[in-house]
Amino acid sequence: MKCSAAFVFSENTLNYHFNKDHPFNQKRVLLTKELLEATGQLSAEAVLAPRIATEDELALFHDVAYIQAIKKASKSQLTDSEATQFGLGTEDTPIFPNMHEAASYVVGGTLTAVDAVMEEQTMHALHLGGGLHHGFKRKAAGFCIYNDGAVAIKYLREKYDLKVLYVDTDAHHGDGVQWAFYDDPNVCTLSIHETGRYLFPGTGNVNERGLKQGHGYTFNLPLDAFTEDDSFISVYDSAIKEVADFFKPDIIITQNGADAHCYDPLTHLCSTMRSFEYIPKIAHEIAHEYCGGKWIALGGGGYDIWRVVPRAWGQLWNIMHDGHVLTGKIPPTWLKQWEKEAPTPLPAYWQDEKEIVSIPRRAEITEKNEKLLQSMLKYTKKIM
Amino acid sequence: MLVEEIMNRDVITLAPTDTIEKALHILQLNRIRHIPIVEKNKDVIGIISDRDIRDASPSIFKNNTVAEELKNELHTIMSSPVVTVHPLDFVEEIARIFYDEEFACLPVVRKDNRLVGIVTEKDMLQTLIQLTGTNVPSSHIEVRVPHRPGILPEITSIFGKRKVNIVSVLVYPYKDDPAYKILVFRIQTMNPLPIIQDLRDAGYDLMWPNNIPGPKR
Numbered sequence: 001m002k003c004s005a006a007f008v009f010s011e012n013t014l015n016y017h018f019n020k021d022h023p024f025n026q027k028r029v030l031l032t033k034e035l036l037e038a039t040g041q042l043s044a045e046a047v048l049a050p051r052i053a054t055e056d057e058l059a060l061f062h063d064v065a066y067i068q069a070i071k072k073a074s075k076s077q078l079t080d081s082e083a084t085q086f087g088l089g090t091e092d093t094p095i096f097p098n099m100h101e102a103a104s105y106v107v108g109g110t111l112t113a114v115d116a117v118m119e120e121q122t123m124h125a126l127h128l129g130g131g132l133h134h135g136f137k138r139k140a141a142g143f144c145i146y147n148d149g150a151v152a153i154k155y156l157r158e159k160y161d162l163k164v165l166y167v168d169t170d171a172h173h174g175d176g177v178q179w180a181f182y183d184d185p186n187v188c189t190l191s192i193h194e195t196g197r198y199l200f201p202g203t204g205n206v207n208e209r210g211l212k213q214g215h216g217y218t219f220n221l222p223l224d225a226f227t228e229d230d231s232f233i234s235v236y237d238s239a240i241k242e243v244a245d246f247f248k249p250d251i252i253i254t255q256n257g258a259d260a261h262c263y264d265p266l267t268h269l270c271s272t273m274r275s276f277e278y279i280p281k282i283a284h285e286i287a288h289e290y291c292g293g294k295w296i297a298l299g300g301g302g303y304d305i306w307r308v309v310p311r312a313w314g315q316l317w318n319i320m321h322d323g324h325v326l327t328g329k330i331p332p333t334w335l336k337q338w339e340k341e342a343p344t345p346l347p348a349y350w351q352d353e354k355e356i357v358s359i360p361r362r363a364e365i366t367e368k369n370e371k372l373l374q375s376m377l378k379y380t381k382k383i384m
Numbered sequence: 385m386l387v388e389e390i391m392n393r394d395v396i397t398l399a400p401t402d403t404i405e406k407a408l409h410i411l412q413l414n415r416i417r418h419i420p421i422v423e424k425n426k427d428v429i430g431i432i433s434d435r436d437i438r439d440a441s442p443s444i445f446k447n448n449t450v451a452e453e454l455k456n457e458l459h460t461i462m463s464s465p466v467v468t469v470h471p472l473d474f475v476e477e478i479a480r481i482f483y484d485e486e487f488a489c490l491p492v493v494r495k496d497n498r499l500v501g502i503v504t505e506k507d508m509l510q511t512l513i514q515l516t517g518t519n520v521p522s523s524h525i526e527v528r529v530p531h532r533p534g535i536l537p538e539i540t541s542i543f544g545k546r547k548v549n550i551v552s553v554l555v556y557p558y559k560d561d562p563a564y565k566i567l568v569f570r571i572q573t574m575n576p577l578p579i580i581q582d583l584r585d586a587g588y589d590l591m592w593p594n595n596i597p598g599p600k601r
């Protein structure tokens with residue numbers, strides 16, 4: 001396959017910053033970019049500067065009242081009670097100066113990626129600053145203000161009338177995007193995440209399948225806590241292939257949260273780099289098989305920003321760039337540049353050791369995930 | 385929580401002189417399973433369920449389309465008298481009625497048996513879902529605590545200090561050990577880590593999957 005890929009980035013991306021103690025830290029985007037530059041995988045020509053999303057574009061998904069509230073919050077003019085109503089001023093989504101502009105750049109970056117693919121400047125486009133899947137129509141939640149994925153899908157629907165497959169492999173359920181298109185049969189959402197029994201947001205059960213005409217176009221695979229690579233890869237492989245075959249999308253958008261790794265502090269999933277190499281590899285195949293290569297990949301969660309995210313997102317780009325993951329050593333220049341700042345030793349290799357952890361309940365977990373997969377795919381063969 | 389807060393006020397009813405055929409049609413059209421039978425002033429005198437109707441209908445293997453059985457009037461098959469509840473009853477009280485009597489639906493009435501609403505098993509389950517807090521984006525934390533007065537405020541003060549809102553609190557027994565209770569919190573945050581750490585530091589026993597710092601490291 002002859003591919004081309006664009007990497008949407010500018011320093012503006014990094015302004016999406018709540019406070020220094022907040023786990024959502026966009027420094028990981030910079031770390032990834034520099035890692036890729038150090039390996040020679042990312043050239044200046046591939047980098048695309050994001051535009052800012054207009055208010056009209058935000059309003060494709062968000063309520064105008066919500067956008068106005070974010071603008072007020074941006075200038076510290078929002079009262080406490082208004083803030084609460086819109087999910088702002090909480091520990092998860094605190095108010096910060098110029099948050100409207102920062103969040104509009106996030107959405108703009110994703111729209112830039114969409115435009116680049118739709119105007120055929122490139123086949124694939126990556127926007128690691130995006131993937132903020134918990135943003136609701138009129139409520140901020142789970143570190144997300146504007147939902148760039150939902151806005152981009154609305155944009156694709158209105159401007160190009162394409163059938164969109166959204167695949168979300170963040171460890172948290174992609175609730176904001178799911179509910180945005182719950183009754184839309186032209187948008188199929190597939191979210192593979194840790195079960196909501198313990199983890200935020202709690203939704204994403206296998207029986208959430210969509211409403212009205214959209215029934216049968218929402219897929220959820222809630223994995224057991226402590227799921228490892230083998231089980232993750234096996235269910236992901238079947239899920240994405242069968243759903244794509246059922247839906248036959250025109251374009252694929254992936255949300256590539258990197259928080260299902262066993263080092264991630266916020267979740268209880270236990271995958272390693274092996275899963276993060278496999279996820280984009282298959283998404284890439286699907287994009288070529290069904291969508292003529294049209295693929296937009298977004299970032300998302302990922303809270304071990306030193307050991308996990310740069311490598312996981314680095315491999316995502318490597319696949320988009322030339323179809324291959326890198327193996328062997330991490331460039332020493334990158335290690336040297338960041339090792340003083342990192343609170344833990346940085347990984348020396350692209351791949352993890354064979355087994356970082358060993359889970360005693362592995363057999364049960366694998367069995368349970370497999371059962372859920374069967375249940376989730378129950379309707380993929382019947383409808384049509 | 386009061387019955388009037390969860391009941392459905394929009395109730396489809398029939399008269400005792402209506403036919404079984406009409407009832408069958410209404411059940412199918414509205415995808416409901418019960419119809420209260422009322423007289424002029426909406427006073428409930430009976431109730432029919434989809435099972436009553438089915439029992440009174442001809443077999444699906446007979447294909448005479450205008451079966452005589454369906455022309456019978458509803459008062460011939462309705463259950464009467466009806467167990468009813470009041471809008472100011474507590475939800476937990478009527479849960480007991482559902483459980484003991486094995487009903488799937490209860491008409492809600494005021495003076496003179498005047499119908500004002502209906503509560504079904506489904507409404508009860510929806511209430512249970514709300515009580516558990518799983519309908520709101522939140523994280524789940526379980527703590528095992530000694531069963532003694534004052535323990536709840538000690539724990540909740542930790543949540544308060546971190547300015548994290550609690551969506552729901554449940555207290556349930558710890559296995560068969562009366563000396564302990566399990567407290568289940570659903571809290572409105574995607575990042576429960578600081579709270580988990582505070583709870584650990586304060587010496588509380590967290591339950592799975594947060595009871596171990598590893599195998600995650």
